[in-house]
Amino acid sequence: MNNPPDVAQDSKEYEEYAHGVQKHVRGYLIVGATLLAFTMITVALSYVDFGAILSSLFHTNLSATQGRKANIAVALLVAMFKAGLVAAIFMHLAAEKRLIYRILIFTGFFVLGLFWLTLLAWYDYPIFR
């Protein structure tokens, strides 16, 4: 967020700025409530057997291990949504300066590379699945 008009001691200009911050506060509260709601949702979803649901939907028979993978995917999708909300709204990434985006693109590249290495190991080693 931009700095206030600190040099000009124009009270009207400052009031406008403070009003802008006030408008954001409502958004922060809504995001907080959404995050709490999705915490409950992710807990509830973890007790749903997605393996059984997928099995009946597609007329197959998924094992408990395969079913667990479906639950992992659902839980991680919810977690990514929550993390995205925190980053975009609380950390102001929805509207930031270009330099910060550049730093983060760089970071994203390397962290994805790191997880890509983990993925390679999947094909590399006689592991249990």
Add this chain to the structure above:
Amino acid sequence: MEIPYTISTRPDTGLWNAKIGIWLFLASEVMLFGGLFSAYIFLRIDSAPGMWPHGLLNVPVGTFNTCILIMSSVTVVLAWASLKMRRYRAYWWYMLATILCGIIFLVVKLAYEWPQKYDHFGIYIKPEALGKYEQYLGNAYAAEKELPPRLEITGHLHNRAALSDPNIKEYEVALDPLNADPTNPSMDRPHFFPLPVTDKIATIEKKDVERATMFLPTHNAYFASYFTITGLHGLHVLAGVLVFIYMWLPVSKKLYQRSPEHLANRVEVSGLFWHFVDLIWIFVFPLFYLL
């Protein structure tokens, strides 16, 4: 010498300096936790069937702690907004709420969750002796239901002396509900409310034991990664709380009177760190508690 660009923006970056500083730091933190999460994935996909435990942690307590951390993220951003609106009193209260949330989180973790683990006992049975303890493991039942094999008997260790005394030849364990009644279908999946240890006592001979320890980092790969990641996360929470206490004390009020925008920027930067800690927990919670 005055530190430049604490409030005003640097012409070439378009930002005040601390903001770039904290984002570079957070970028390095992403790699730090990224490495630990990769280790978690490695250990988990590499674990033999039945070696990765499920439902051992207390989900209601974990959910409570998640909510506490989310609420503290809201209060810290409100504290910052209050400073931007030049309402120091409101800032002071929001900051206090944030600090208290951080302390509650740490107390729950260190005084309740971790010590519970130190007090819980797990015994991995040697593969050749699994049949002998079938009444506690129910592997025939598990195979029939296509559940992963059960290699471990858990519960509360009655004769603690057995841990150190080589003359004691067996462990006496008050069983967890799963091992007390392994063929009960309600034990197939973890429960939301943790079930207490039962009265049923099992005697397990040491010669049948592959390894037996309390739920410590040495117990298995799951607890090793659990203690490492939640421990490092806890250190981050502690660091955040200490920084917030400094910004809440009267010494920061002096800065506020001199330059309110400077304090607001400090709060924004430490708030960014705090949101990052919250963001990490958003992944830690399902990975260890739910999945």
